[in-house]
Amino acid sequence: MFAIVKIAGQQFKVQQGQNLYVPHLDGKAGDTVEFTDVLxxxxxxxxxxxxxxxxxxxxEIVGEVQGNKVIAFKMKRRKGFRKKHGHRTLFTHIKVTDIA
Structure with a gap:
């Protein structure tokens, strides 16, 4: 049995016992999360x-991880202007416990 679930605006195919990395969810490790938007x-x-x-x-929330670093680099030629910004997106590691 599998289900297609909408989590934070993205669709995920889930099965019982599966581990997923989804966009950041509120909560800490050990908390239970329920998704009602099943498509x-x-x-x-x-x-x-x-x-x-x-x-x-x-x-069940297993933990949080950071994604790969994304670099945004701006430069204007012949002006000496260079600006470098980077960020790492947070993801939540969850384990699907039940589809009911």
Whole structure:
């Protein structure tokens, strides 16, 4: 059984016991998170979409990680202007515990 879930504006295909890295969610390690915006479910022989889906996906927060560094470099030629900015996006590591 799998489900397509909308988390922070992005769609993820999840199965029970799966580990995912999703955009930053509020909470700390060990907290339980519930996602109610389920778009599609497949239960082997039946496929449910839209308003027919009545399931919720529960997951446990494992921790937080930072993504790769992204560099934004601005330069104007012949002017001596150089500006370098960088950031690392936060992701939350979750483990799907239940689809019910």
């Amino acid at each position: 599609l479910t497949d239960n082997g022989d039946t496929l449910s979409t839209g308003a027919d889906v009545k399931l919720k996906v529960k997951a």
